[in-house]
Amino acid sequence: NCAPDVPTFKLNNGKEMPAIALGTYLGFDQNGIVKPQDKQVVKVVEHAIDVGYRHFDTASVYSTEEQLGEGVRNKIEEGKVIREDLFITTKLWNTHHKREQVAEALRESLKQLSLNYVDLYLMHWPIGLNEDYSNSDVDFMETWRGLEDMQRLGLAKSIGLSNFNQEQLERVIKECSIKPAVLQIEVHPQIIQSDLVSYAQSQGIVVMGYSPFGSLVSRFGVPPGSGPSIDDPTLVEIAKKHGKTTPQVVLRWLVDRDIVPVPKTVNLKRLEENIDIFDFKLDKDEIEKINKYDKQIRYTLPSFWQNHPYYPFEKIENPLPNPFEKKA
Ligand code: NDP
Secondary structure (H helix, E strand, C coil): CCCCCCCEEECCCCCEEECCCEECCCCEECCEECCCCCCHHHHHHHHHHHCCCCEEECCHHHCCHHHHHHHHHHHHHHCCCCHHHCEEEEEECHHHCCHHHHHHHHHHHHHHHCCCCEEEEEECCCCCECCCCCECCCCHHHHHHHHHHHHHHCCEEEEEEECCCHHHHHHHHHHCCCCCCEEEEECECCECCHHHHHHHHHCCCEEEEECCCHHHCCECCECCCCCCCCCCHHHHHHHHHHCCCHHHHHHHHHHHCCEEEECECCCHHHHHHHHCCCCCCCCHHHHHHHHCCCCCCCCCCCHHHCCCCCCCCCCCCCCCCCCCHHHC
């Protein structure tokens, strides 16, 4: 097959991380987090491995760990890849922030994935919650100690953070025993995150950018017209110059800023499109043009948690209703 060669980024512990990850979060609808249909994600993961993806992003809260694990297992059994070729990232959910709960949660994720280690374990949010989804007062530094335990045990080869702001990241760097290897945050043309990306990178922390398409693709939580669309003239002009599509240009804009994009698709054609970004490069002017779309708009804004002491984002006037409360 014609699988492209995906470059890697070196993490601060010497491990290599492939420069693009396939997202496996299926989004949100009125019923909560969307669950995969029968074998849906298994098939996507198998095809993804065939076309060159080696890095997969999931989380215990996504309900896709099991199918990701099955797809991976099938491809290993088939002899297409070996475990060491793959980089699997999953995340600790907010209801397991006590130090001893971290091991419990990771062991459950590993069981779902049928793996004996993950390559990267991220704290999904700095926000700790009790089982009933009320605020817990567990300090995220306690949780970080739990993640450090996981790396020492070899259950996670690397550990990192997601949705931390700069101040919170600075605190972890100051008080940790093992420095975070990765920070995963929302990055797309509507929120370019210059300051946080520069800070993390200056600390030797690799940034992963989630929801990389931003407003290009309208979907639940991203109303049409909220930012540049897939046929935005400036993006189309850049895309034409390189013989690429606008989604490819946006993914490349992340890679050219040394950020690992985490695009999600369940469409086999778009899987191939999204990884076909390693044979061109944007120049400085093109990167600048895309940077100009920055409006600091977040599409992942869990304002229903904004009364939590560790809520990482700016507060808004009318917080959204808490979709997780139904689950409690
Ligand atoms: P994305 O920016 O990846 O957008 C996904 C949407 O774009 C889907 O509707 C998909 O539809 C569509 N799409 C994908 N490729 C193309 C293409 N080439 N052309 C047109 N449309 C396309 O956003 P997500 O919010 O899904 O984030 C991606 C991943 O990031 C998640 O899966 C998850 O792994 C991670 N994430 C992490 C978070 C965190 O808190 N750490 C929060 C949110 C996301 P289709 O599937 O039909 O192709």
